[in-house]
Amino acid sequence: MSDARTRMVARAAREIEPGMVVNLGIGLPTKVINHLASDFPVCLHTENGLSGIGPTLPPDRADRNLIDAGGAYVSTVPGSAFFDSATSFALVRSGRLDLTMLGAFEVSQTGDLANWKIPGKFSPGAGGGIELAQKARRVAVLTTQTDRAGNPKLKAACDLPITARACVARVFTEMAVIDIAPAGFSLVELAEGVSAGEVAEATGAPLILPDGDIPTF
């Protein structure tokens, strides 16, 4: 992983407050776990039926029956619990998930999220993503600022089929931390060495700048 991505993931990890129940989505969000201290009080949830995820294990130390929703071998911590898929999503839908961090294809300036389908190209099904996006108390997105072709992923409106409407609170990219404010995308922090102008240029909708200095990460 590039330095910029590592910094972004480390910054996202600071979003987790003591005592939270957190679900980390497949891809970049899963890496957040590597930035949590061993004594940090948090409960990580995975939708295939585990509260209390421990550190990721190498294959030779893996338990064949113990994976996360992305299929990675994981471990437990003291106080973990296993449960069925209905109970797992009961936890999500009933408001017990304080925070989820998800990947994205597109995020709109009103917080709509598209991350499950590209018609004609990629239609594997939504898995548990809709419920995470719709029902976690706070939804953060970890994504690159632009796609491989250089097109902004943060847009006025989503063109792809949406996962959930008006769900995203904050976006972490390799360039910036951007909130979904009532008035639209709002710059919160900048990656070191990146300017507000560069972020605005890589954003597909107006970017609101804060008054005064912009913190860096």
Place this chain on the structure above:
Amino acid sequence: MSDARTRMVARAAREIEPGMVVNLGIGLPTKVINHLASDFPVCLHTENGLSGIGPTLPPDRADRNLIDAGGAYVSTVPGSAFFDSATSFALVRSGRLDLTMLGAFEVSQTGDLANWKIPGKFSPGAGGGIELAQKARRVAVLTTQTDRAGNPKLKAACDLPITARACVARVFTEMAVIDIAPAGFSLVELAEGVSAGEVAEATGAPLILPDGDIPTF
């Protein structure tokens, strides 16, 4: 318990076929358990969350956390399982209960059952009775032929609020075994020393008599 009632309960016990899952309601039906052999293959269910009821225990050997739905101290057998109230009724409603035996205030000739409420007199709530009556694959009733005032409990139609419609298949009384046939109450067996005429007289709707000899119990 009078001899007549003991015979009736013993007869009802013979209704249980090997391999069945059975729920025995509060009152007379619970006594059926005393007539099941220790090696008889059956699973007794109680709606407060146990499959595999064992023999009733005296208070000095009771477990404070182990009761049946009627509040009696019960025991387990090898292979018992405990579960929550939702799972317990899932079992009932999804067709896993082969037979339930219930008490009754009234049974109609179309199999309607009234056993939970006497307006103005007795309104404690239906408990789990509605689901047992409506969803067990077979519903048998154990009751006296008449109430204390001598009025028939088997009637053309129920006057009391019903528990479930068209649910009762067979009634065991101290006088007879009576089926709910398409044409109405149908005498199947007589208690020893009781005549078909006596049963007909104590029944509040026409009683269909079988051709030929009537077996006794």
Place this chain on the structure above:
Amino acid sequence: MRLPDKTTTLEEAVAGIGDGAVVMVGGFGVPGTPFTLIRELVRQGPKNLTVIKNDANETGMGVDHLLASGQVARLITTHIGLNPRAIELMNAGKIEVEFNPQGILAERIRAGGAGLGGILTDIAEDTELARGKQRVEIDAKRFLVETALRADVALIHADRADTFGNLDYVATARNFNPLMAMAAPRVIAEAERVLALGELPPDDVHTPGPFVDHVVELGALTEEYAVVRR
């Protein structure tokens, strides 16, 4: 990462339940009834409560104390036949009682705990309990809409808890407890034993810790826990 500690005192666990609160109470008869939490709720004294419980316990036990102290305005239940006071208060119009088929009460609570709006069922369709309820048709079959139930607070009795709030129940003391432990934003569990993290096997946990907010360890059990009077 370590799992947060949720142990607290009885007084703090129950503090701040306001007048008019909706309170779920676990238990079926004696087993699983959180007698100690109920006593504390009586002591703290919030009024005009809606209590959701399978039954009303018996005279001098559990929910009966809340009835005796006049704290209950409404009872959502399945069967109160063993509590003469509850029946008397109902008949006198002093409490409102809503009866549910037992398994439907369980499903309505579970639906609340699962973040659903309700369930569809054919149970009780022909009875007076179905009166006034909305209907939905699926493939020409008619179902009753039974709405989800949630509470402001759930009072739970567990056999064992760990400090994170993972719970297990014993024998028929399980009943409504794991369902109610999902169905409120504030879940208070009393436990006969509180264990260190890691002492409850993760495959045997009945209520996962994320659902639970406060854990109170019981001392010596009062007489209520041991008596079945019938």
Place this chain on the structure above:
Amino acid sequence: MRLPDKTTTLEEAVAGIGDGAVVMVGGFGVPGTPFTLIRELVRQGPKNLTVIKNDANETGMGVDHLLASGQVARLITTHIGLNPRAIELMNAGKIEVEFNPQGILAERIRAGGAGLGGILTDIAEDTELARGKQRVEIDAKRFLVETALRADVALIHADRADTFGNLDYVATARNFNPLMAMAAPRVIAEAERVLALGELPPDDVHTPGPFVDHVVELGALTEEYAVVRR
């Protein structure tokens, strides 16, 4: 009273599943997938099946064998991204695929297992997955009707079973298994170990025996059970 014995052979357990049957298959990825029961279903060969499973496993594993043999007409699932064959068959119109939000698939199956007609939810309301679904209003809030799912047969993988069919699962191999084990009139469980009655503690049973019809003890596990290829 003793509890009946439900142990049988693999061949007999799976026998008689007809063309057009609806088959639920436990598992989320590798853990909890009943690979041996699936292999036997391939060997016995019923066609035109509707398969209900969280995912389509991966190439050369589990449900992929049923897809390769052309036995599947319809797949009700949440995510098939790890099985290129499933995506290809779907895109070519050779199988019909119905996608569900994962927790909603779980609830629909549970509703079937609980004898309900369906559930009410606001999940996916704004997405294309909500298209064509019935709506119900409760207190001015709109919910989707998600219908209950039942199958003709459910294929379950357990860690331990007893001879009566009480089951327990281990770690994240639990997933959809206990839900599906309630949702069919014929439930077939393969178990890594089959124990005598009384060897499974009654408080730790995950699927009570009354839900289960056939128990098959697995011998040495095939390679499929141990491999996660990613």
